[in-house]
Amino acid sequence: MTRTPLIAGNWKMFKMGSEAVNTVRKLAELTIGTNNRDIMIAPPFLAIPLVYQELNNLNNAFKKENKTESRISIGAQNLYHENQGAYTGEVSAPMIKDAGATHVIIGHSERRQYFGETDESICKKIGAAFESDLTPVMCIGETESEKNEEKTFYVLDKQIRNGLKGFRSDELSSLVIAYEPVWAIGTGKTATSDQVEDIHKKIRSLLKEMFGVEFSESLRILYGGSVKPDNIADLMSKQNIDGALVGGASLDAETFAKIVNF
Numbered sequence: 001m002t003r004t005p006l007i008a009g010n011w012k013m014f015k016m017g018s019e020a021v022n023t024v025r026k027l028a029e030l031t032i033g034t035n036n037r038d039i040m041i042a043p044p045f046l047a048i049p050l051v052y053q054e055l056n057n058l059n060n061a062f063k064k065e066n067k068t069e070s071r072i073s074i075g076a077q078n079l080y081h082e083n084q085g086a087y088t089g090e091v092s093a094p095m096i097k098d099a100g101a102t103h104v105i106i107g108h109s110e111r112r113q114y115f116g117e118t119d120e121s122i123c124k125k126i127g128a129a130f131e132s133d134l135t136p137v138m139c140i141g142e143t144e145s146e147k148n149e150e151k152t153f154y155v156l157d158k159q160i161r162n163g164l165k166g167f168r169s170d171e172l173s174s175l176v177i178a179y180e181p182v183w184a185i186g187t188g189k190t191a192t193s194d195q196v197e198d199i200h201k202k203i204r205s206l207l208k209e210m211f212g213v214e215f216s217e218s219l220r221i222l223y224g225g226s227v228k229p230d231n232i233a234d235l236m237s238k239q240n241i242d243g244a245l246v247g248g249a250s251l252d253a254e255t256f257a258k259i260v261n262f
């Protein structure tokens with residue numbers, strides 16, 4: 001089974017609209033001709049329509065020059081699980097889709113930590129993403145103290161079982177999982193590629209038990225946490241690491257393009 005790698009950038013709460021547009025333009029130019037991997041960027045909500053418009057313009061220009069379309073797709077960083085209603089300040093899956101995104105990051109550790117997200121709310125959000133035909137990138141990961149107490153897989157098992165409760169494998173077909181150990185996010189500490197490979201193997205075998213071998217073998221499992229141009233190739237050399245979810249190093253187009261073109 002070959003899984004197309006996905007290199008995704010999570011811009012978190014960074015970049016004004018014009019900065020987002022400039023960065024995506026540079027990134028598209030630096031990744032022209034990249035054809036064996038998927039690229040996704042997740043700008044703040046307000047920049048999504050601007051980035052979408054810019055990518056459309058660029059793709060039209062590329063077409064005229066006989067170049068292939070950019071492989072960059074757009075993701076949101078969160079959603080609310082209801083489609084519409086009196087939920088002041090929230091953004092729904094149909095709105096995200098309408099703005100031009102195809103992916104959505106769900107359950108990032110920063111949302112779990114600062115905004116009270118739970119496995120149960122994450123499960124509802126995954127359902128809402130699929131209902132609107134968005135690809136959910138479901139984030140899981142243990143904290144430093146959970147790691148020190150050797151509870152890593154206990155925590156991941158719980159996050160996966162509860163986050164994916166009630167779904168059938170055919171409903172989850174485009175799901176992406178991102179393993180992001182909380183202690184490696186923004187810290188410069190990366191898990192070694194062997195440690196990540198071992199955990200990804202365990203995640204895949206849990207998903208095989210839950211949803212069958214066809215599903216587990218086609219599912220992409222990304223790693224996130226201090227991914228940089230100098231560690232991406234080592235990570236990507238492992239059989240069960242199918243891409244990366246990059247924070248800080250995705251903000252600069254040149255740095256991120258080096259990661260994309262590892």
Ligand SMILES: O=C(CO)COP(=O)(O)O
Binds near residue numbers: 180184186225226248
């Ligand atoms: O949280 C992350 C991506 O979602 C990882 O962030 P860093 O790459 O900055 O460690």
